[in-house]
Amino acid sequence: MSTKINLVLLALLVACGLALVNSQYQARHLFIELERLQQRARQLDIDWAQLQLDQSTLGKNARIEQIARTDLDMAPLTPERTQYLTQGEK
Amino acid sequence: MKRGANGSTGSRVAASKGISFTTSPVLAVRLPSWRSRVVLFVLFVAFAVLGVRALWLQGVSNEFLQKQGKSRYERTIELPATRGKIMDRNGQVLALSMPVKAVWAIPEDVLKSPPQKLRALAGLLDMSDAELRKKLDSDRTFVYLKRQVEMDVIEKIAKLDIEGIDTRKEYKRFYPQGEVMTHMVGFTNVEDAGQESMELAQQKTLVGTTGSRRVIKDRLGHIVEDIGLGKEPHDGKNLTLSVDSKIQYIAFTQLKAAVEKFKAKAGGAVVLDVHTGEVLALANYPSYNPNDRSKLTGAQLRNRVMTDTFEPGSTLKPFTVALAMDSGRVTPNTRIDTGSGRFTIADRTISDTKGHGVISVAQVIEMSSNIGTSKIALSMPSQEMWEMFTKVGFGQAPKFGFPGAVAGRVRPYKSWRPIEQATMSYGNGISVSLIQLARAYMMFARDGDTIPLSFQRVDELPPAQQVIKPKTAQAMREMLESVVSGEHGTAKQAQVAGYRVGGKTGTAYKVENGKYAMPRKYIGSFVGMAPMSSPRFIIAVMIDEPTTLAHFGGQVAAPTFAALAANALRAMNIPPDSAVTEIVVPADAEAEAM
Numbered sequence: 155m156s157t158k159i160n161l162v163l164l165a166l167l168v169a170c171g172l173a174l175v176n177s178q179y180q181a182r183h184l185f186i187e188l189e190r191l192q193q194r195a196r197q198l199d200i201d202w203a204q205l206q207l208d209q210s211t212l213g214k215n216a217r218i219e220q221i222a223r224t225d226l227d228m229a230p231l232t233p234e235r236t237q238y239l240t241q242g243e244k
Numbered sequence: 245m246k247r248g249a250n251g252s253t254g255s256r257v258a259a260s261k262g263i264s265f266t267t268s269p270v271l272a273v274r275l276p277s278w279r280s281r282v283v284l285f286v287l288f289v290a291f292a293v294l295g296v297r298a299l300w301l302q303g304v305s306n307e308f309l310q311k312q313g314k315s316r317y318e319r320t321i322e323l324p325a326t327r328g329k330i331m332d333r334n335g336q337v338l339a340l341s342m343p344v345k346a347v348w349a350i351p352e353d354v355l356k357s358p359p360q361k362l363r364a365l366a367g368l369l370d371m372s373d374a375e376l377r378k379k380l381d382s383d384r385t386f387v388y389l390k391r392q393v394e395m396d397v398i399e400k401i402a403k404l405d406i407e408g409i410d411t412r413k414e415y416k417r418f419y420p421q422g423e424v425m426t427h428m429v430g431f432t433n434v435e436d437a438g439q440e441s442m443e444l445a446q447q448k449t450l451v452g453t454t455g456s457r458r459v460i461k462d463r464l465g466h467i468v469e470d471i472g473l474g475k476e477p478h479d480g481k482n483l484t485l486s487v488d489s490k491i492q493y494i495a496f497t498q499l500k501a502a503v504e505k506f507k508a509k510a511g512g513a514v515v516l517d518v519h520t521g522e523v524l525a526l527a528n529y530p531s532y533n534p535n536d537r538s539k540l541t542g543a544q545l546r547n548r549v550m551t552d553t554f555e556p557g558s559t560l561k562p563f564t565v566a567l568a569m570d571s572g573r574v575t576p577n578t579r580i581d582t583g584s585g586r587f588t589i590a591d592r593t594i595s596d597t598k599g600h601g602v603i604s605v606a607q608v609i610e611m612s613s614n615i616g617t618s619k620i621a622l623s624m625p626s627q628e629m630w631e632m633f634t635k636v637g638f639g640q641a642p643k644f645g646f647p648g649a650v651a652g653r654v655r656p657y658k659s660w661r662p663i664e665q666a667t668m669s670y671g672n673g674i675s676v677s678l679i680q681l682a683r684a685y686m687m688f689a690r691d692g693d694t695i696p697l698s699f700q701r702v703d704e705l706p707p708a709q710q711v712i713k714p715k716t717a718q719a720m721r722e723m724l725e726s727v728v729s730g731e732h733g734t735a736k737q738a739q740v741a742g743y744r745v746g747g748k749t750g751t752a753y754k755v756e757n758g759k760y761a762m763p764r765k766y767i768g769s770f771v772g773m774a775p776m777s778s779p780r781f782i783i784a785v786m787i788d789e790p791t792t793l794a795h796f797g798g799q800v801a802a803p804t805f806a807a808l809a810a811n812a813l814r815a816m817n818i819p820p821d822s823a824v825t826e827i828v829v830p831a832d833a834e835a836e837a838m
Contacts, residue, residue: 182468189467199326203340206329210337210420215493231814232741238820 318471319461325452327415327436328480330429330443332489333522333701338429339419339443341436345398345411346391351380353408361406368401369393391434392416421489423531424496427547428487428523428699431534441547442485442699444647452480484701486522491515494811495525499785502804503529506790512549513804514682515812516782518773520702521686521695524781524812526550526679548788551648553675554767557797558612558734559750560671562688562720565609567632568620570716576606576723582615589663594618609723610730612749614670621669622662629665630657635711636684636694638676644697652676671750678769682784685747685771688724689779692717721746725776728802738772738802740810742820747772747783747805749797754789765789770801774809777821783808 222228265271301309330339347369354362366376369390379387391414393401398411417432419425430441436451438444455477460469495513503511515525532544546552568574585599594614600607608616621629634640639654653675660668667673676684679697686694691714695706724746727733735749747770754765769786773779785801785808794800813820 185469186466200343203329203342206337207340207342207418207420210340213336214421214424215490216424216497219493219497230811232810236742 317460318458321457321459321467323455323457323474323477324413324415325454325477326479327417327432327452328450328482330450330483330485332425332485332487332492333524334488335484336489338421338425338485338487338489339417339431341415341417342394344392344394344414344416346414347389347393347398347401347409347411349380349387349389349410350385350408351382351387352385354380354406357406357408361404364404365389365401365406365409368397368404419534421492422533422535424493424527425487425489426531426534427528427549428485428492428526429534431537440545441647442483445645445699446483450480450483453478486517486520486524486698486701487526488524490815491812492525492527494815495527495808496529496531498804498807498811499527500529501807502785502787502800506787506794506800507792508787508800509789510543510546510548511788511804512552512678512786513808514549514679514784515808516682516686516697516784518686518689518779518782520705521697522702523679523697523699547648548786549678550644550646551650551677552788553650553652553677554769554786554788555674555752555755556671556676556681556769557750557752557767558614558670559681559748559769559771559797560674560676561609561612561617561669562724562748563632563636563684564617564621564624564629564669565605565723566688566712566716566720567628568624569605569719570712571624571628573623574605574620576604576719578605579603580605580608580616580619582608582613582619585615587615587618589618589622589666590661592663594666606723606726607732609720609748610726610734611732612727612734617669618666621665626657626660626665629669630654630660632711633674636687637680638674638684642677642680644679644699646699649679650677652680671752675755678784678786681769681771682782685773685782685784687711688717688720689773689782690717721773721776721779724748724772728772734796735770735772735798735802737798738770738806738809740774740806740813742822743774743809743813743818744776744822745772745774745806745809746776747802749802751795751797766795768795768797768800770797770805772805772809774813775818775821780816780818781809781812783812 263269327341329337329341331337362376363373366373369376371390376389379389389409393411394416401409401411415436417436419429419431421429426441428441430443430445431439432443433439438447438450443450455475457474458471459467460471462468495515499511499513502508511529513525513527514523516522517524526547526549528546528548530544532540565574569576574580579602581602582596582600585596587594596611596613596615600611600613600616603611603613603616605616605620607613608620633654639652641651642649655664655673664673683694683697690708692712693708693710695708698706725744726746727748728735728738728745735747738745738747738749750767750769750771752767752769753760754767756765767786767788768790769784771782771784773782783805785804787800787804790800
């Protein structure tokens with residue numbers, strides 16, 4: 155009787171041991187994946203900041219005005235040259 | 245052989261006949277029995293000591309060894325926090341931190357490398373070979389070669405593969421809007437600490453807290469496990485300013501044009517949102533590029549709008565008149581005799597540009613009569629005037645949350661002599677900053693109440709404080725409009741096509757070392773609002789020491805106001821509130837007093 159119990163317990167022990175090995179292995183794998191993704195998130199954050207910076211630099215009012223004036227031959231709008239329409243008026 | 249065999253047989257026989265080895269009496273040693281017990285005891289004690297020691301190390305005093313063990317495989321990694329971004333009210337980035345690296349060297353090791361490599365390094369670091377060698381000529385083991393080097397350069401330096409060169413991660417702050425926005429945003433130093441303006445004022449919220457984490461590293465240096473004793477890093481909070489990039493740009497370019505046109509020393513302009521108290525633009529000229537501060541001078545750094553006080557001159561008249569109207573002493577139609585243009589109090593004489601004769605209170609403002617304002621002021625107790633100045637913020641420590649903002653100076657009313665009360669009513673003998681002046685005009689633009697200014701975007705309106713009656717504010721707005729569009733107005737050049745605008749000019753002599761500067765130096769100013777039908781902006785412009793063409797506020801500051809207002813109104817899509825007509829400004833616009 156006691157031999158049987160011992161055998162069952164031994165089998166259980168071995169199974170538990172293997173399960174531990176397996177879960178540890180999986181944990182390491184997932185951890186490495188997590189690290190990799192976090193690194194990527196950081197890189198994307200940096201890229202986003204760079205793009206925001208570029209947007210702000212390229213969208214500078216001074217640059218827009220200069221391009222509009224010289225390259226596109228545009229002139230500022232003045233009220234004298236504007237036809238204002240009001241909704242509901244004849 | 246035979247003998248040998250016999251011999252051996254014989255000895256075996258003899259042994260078997262004798263006694264066994266263990267009981268051989270020859271070998272029996274006569275020793276006292278306690279000796280063996282002593283040995284046994286000593287051995288037992290030795291084992292016991294080992295046991296106790298093992299127990300001690302394992303169970304009781306185990307910290308030290310565990311720590312030593314951990315330090316063999318555990319590492320603490322610093323997690324840096326990024327400084328918060330600064331954005332304008334529409335989310336456009338005004339300041340942003342990017343990771344860069346500092347290049348440092350161990351001079352002894354670096355100097356061993358071949359000269360052509362060092363030359364290449366100097367080239368990459370943007371310095372001459374001699375400069376680099378001067379830096380390396382040091383006894384120290386750690387020398388910064390250059391800080392805040394951008395990543396692409398770092399990669400090239402790494403490719404040179406020079407021994408003794410290493411890098412350290414840090415951040416560099418970029419200001420894409422450059423000189424246009426710098427007096428609003430400020431800048432940080434190489435240690436990422438705010439030095440000026442909002443970068444300094446909001447240092448605590450902008451700066452993050454660095455974190456750390458404990459990890460287990462394997463032989464190759466890869467992180468294999470997080471032990472979870474870390475501290476999360478917290479990035480700095482982003483800051484959304486009240487400033488509008490478009491209006492700021494308009495203000496800066498118009499101000500720059502004016503300062504250059506009148507060959508002035510400097511200038512300042514500020515635009516406020518009447519409804520929310522937000523500062524939409526704050527421009528100073530001369531300015532500087534915050535991305536390259538190597539040639540920065542004090543004059544460029546100076547935030548004149550906030551930190552310079554000046555005698556405002558006539559821009560202060562509306563406050564005296566508003567007080568008199570609010571207390572029922574005068575109405576806009578009350579007649580006041582300004583005489584021939586000269587008025588003597590005690591031994592001092594106040595003068596107007598010319599004799600206006602008997603004019604109404606409204607005309608006192610329109611023509612900017614010093615005598616008229618003085619007479620109104622002298623009909624009131626000095627305490628009431630002082631209270632009015634204090635209520636609108638003059639002489640009060642500003643609560644803007646902006647570094648360097650000054651209080652200006654209003655002397656206690658008990659020491660006012662009549663002549664001083666008179667001159668103060670038209671803005672002499674009192675000093676204010678441009679932002680205080682703009683904020684004070686808020687009560688005219690709103691219906692007699694003021695709200696606190698904000699440099700950050702306002703989502704919830706702050707409670708307003710009533711200063712004068714709504715009716716008084718309305719009447720004052722009409723007078724301010726007549727200054728610009730009236731027949732005798734002093735600020736005809738402030739007119740804007742398509743919009744009704746109003747405001748008040750001011751010209752003051754500059755005070756240097758406690759006296760009026762000789763020869764005369766002027767500050768021309770204009771504070772106004774637009775559109776008059778429902779004021780949206782308060783715009784204040786100040787031109788410091790104009791030297792050519794003109795020096796009156798109506799001539800130097802008013803046109804700048806007009807250009808600024810016209811562009812800002814258009815940029816904000818505010819519909820025109822007056823018939824669109826071509827404005828003809830008379831060539832010799834009326835001069836104003838002082």
